[in-house]
Amino acid sequence: MKEGEGEGGRRLPRRQALLLLAGMPQVLLGLGSVGGGWGWEWEGMKEGRVREEVLPVVAGSITACWHLLNEGELEAVERTVGSYLPLLRRWAYEPSGVQQEAANLAAQACFFLRQCAYHRLRFQQELAYGLEGVELCRLANDPALLVKALTKIGLDYFHLSNYRQALQALEEASSLLPQVPQLLGRTVHTGLALVYARQGKRREALEQVSRAKAVGSGPGPGEEELPVYLQADEGEWRLILREGWVRLELSRHGEEREHALEAERALAQIEGWRGRIAVPERIRLEIVNRRGEAAIGRGELEEYVSYTVEGAEGARRLGSGKRRQELVSNWRRALERWPGEKRVRELGELVLEM
Numbered sequence: 108m109k110e111g112e113g114e115g116g117r118r119l120p121r122r123q124a125l126l127l128l129a130g131m132p133q134v135l136l137g138l139g140s141v142g143g144g145w146g147w148e149w150e151g152m153k154e155g156r157v158r159e160e161v162l163p164v165v166a167g168s169i170t171a172c173w174h175l176l177n178e179g180e181l182e183a184v185e186r187t188v189g190s191y192l193p194l195l196r197r198w199a200y201e202p203s204g205v206q207q208e209a210a211n212l213a214a215q216a217c218f219f220l221r222q223c224a225y226h227r228l229r230f231q232q233e234l235a236y237g238l239e240g241v242e243l244c245r246l247a248n249d250p251a252l253l254v255k256a257l258t259k260i261g262l263d264y265f266h267l268s269n270y271r272q273a274l275q276a277l278e279e280a281s282s283l284l285p286q287v288p289q290l291l292g293r294t295v296h297t298g299l300a301l302v303y304a305r306q307g308k309r310r311e312a313l314e315q316v317s318r319a320k321a322v323g324s325g326p327g328p329g330e331e332e333l334p335v336y337l338q339a340d341e342g343e344w345r346l347i348l349r350e351g352w353v354r355l356e357l358s359r360h361g362e363e364r365e366h367a368l369e370a371e372r373a374l375a376q377i378e379g380w381r382g383r384i385a386v387p388e389r390i391r392l393e394i395v396n397r398r399g400e401a402a403i404g405r406g407e408l409e410e411y412v413s414y415t416v417e418g419a420e421g422a423r424r425l426g427s428g429k430r431r432q433e434l435v436s437n438w439r440r441a442l443e444r445w446p447g448e449k450r451v452r453e454l455g456e457l458v459l460e461m
Contacts, residue, residue, distance in 0.1 A: 122178070128171040129187045131164050136191065158198055158205045162212065165191060169215050173339035176219060177387035179425045185223040188216040199243055207247050214243035214252055215336055221259060225266075226389070226427040234263040241276075251287040254280045255336060258294045265302055273302050288333055290341050292322040297349035304356035312353055319346055344386045344394070347376045351397050358404050367404025374398045389430070392421040396433040403440050411441055412450055419457050434458040 168191075172184045195216060198209035221236035237260035244253040257280035264273035280295045300315035333341075351374035358366035374394055377386065386394075399414030415434060422430035438458045441451045 122175075122180075125171045125175050125178075126180075126183060129168045129175060129183070132161070132168050132191045133187065135161065135164055136194070158203060158209065162198075162205055162208050165195065165212050166208075169212055170335045172219055173335050176222065177339055177385070177389075179388040181223050181226055181426060184219050188219045192216045192220070196243075199246055207249075210243045210246035211249055211252060214240045214247060214256060217243060218256070218259065218336070218340075221263070226425075226429045228428045228432060230263070230266050234260065234267065237263045250283050251291060251334065252336065254283050254287050254291050254295065255340075257283075258291075258298050261298045261302070265298075265305065270302050270306060274299070277302065288337060289323045290333075290337065293319040293346050294341065296322070297346065297353065300353045301349065301356060304353045307357070307360035309357055309360070312357060316350055316353055319349070342386070343380055343384055344377065344390050347373060347380075348390060348394055348397065350374075351394070351401065355397060355400055355404070363404050364406070367401045370401040371398060371405065374401065388421070388425060389427065392418055392425060392427070392430050393433070395421065396430060396437065399434075399437050400440070403437060403444050406444070408445060408448065408450070411437070412454065415441075415454050415458065419461060423461055431458065431461050434461075 195213035354370035
């Protein structure tokens with residue numbers, strides 16, 4: 108049977124094939140869903156041979172989950188990785204020949220659960236998974252994975268308005284950049300730019316954006332193919348989104364229209380990449396919402412209405428509380444910008460009743 112085919116040679120739909128691959132550890136180990144515990148206890152589970160047989164199956168599941176996450180399958184990813192994360196944790200903290208591999212996979216599982224917590228507006232839980240991911244990355248002894256984990260908790264602290272801790276995490280990540288694939292520099296620099304922009308530090312923020320733009324998009328000289336956690340979770344779309352987001356943060360500190368115009372120019376770059384790069388659905392919708400915010404700052408009512416309708420439909424499909432929160436925040440700004448506009452008031456029903 109060829110990869111991607113079912114019984115009788117029939118080709119499985121992509122989503123079904125990914126779900127099948129993602130769920131293989133649950134089938135192999137008889138695991139329950141999140142919080143469901145173990146369906147059984149395998150004698151000899153501590154033996155290295157057993158771990159060596161199971162971890163490649165888990166690695167395949169993790170790869171599938173990156174693609175499922177990018178296609179908006181938040182619940183499926185949460186349910187799947189939550190079922191085997193307790194086992195990976197145990198193996199990550201027990202000395203063995205596969206300890207680092209187990210820690211690497213456990214860290215990626217934490218990344219997934221952190222992302223799910225973020226979309227459910229559980230920011231303290233998001234931070235808890237982020238911090239655990241950093242600890243596991245240190246056990247895995249993988250500098251690139253550690254840089255990625257540090258950029259994630261930098262954003263977690265940013266969401267919680269703890270800018271000192273955010274900068275500390277991102278500065279540690281920055282110190283490791285010479286050891287990792289170059290495209291991670293874009294995430295580190297734009298992360299720093301967001302923190303500076305939130306505090307109204309225009310010069311520092313735009314300097315970090317310029318540094319991010321100067322970074323290449325692939326492996327550096329002598330580097331091999333990028334690991335899946337970089338292939339699937341880094342891309343041109345991240346730089347596009349964050350450049351626009353930085354401008355929107357700066358617009359709250361003055362020169363609103365100027366920064367809103369620059370934000371729209373940055374975010375509109377995604378149109379030129381349409382069909383050339385795969386943009387994760389959660390990111391595409393955030394870009395839509397950010398463009399709606401930029402439209403408010405520019406005084407473009409028609410554009411704001413259009414982006415809000417598109418963003419609301421997408422947030423409902425994705426089941427993301429975070430994307431809905433962005434829409435509500437934009438709507439409240441729009442009410443201040445156009446207090447007597449009937450169309451804006453009517454949009455309240457759309458964004459508040461999702």
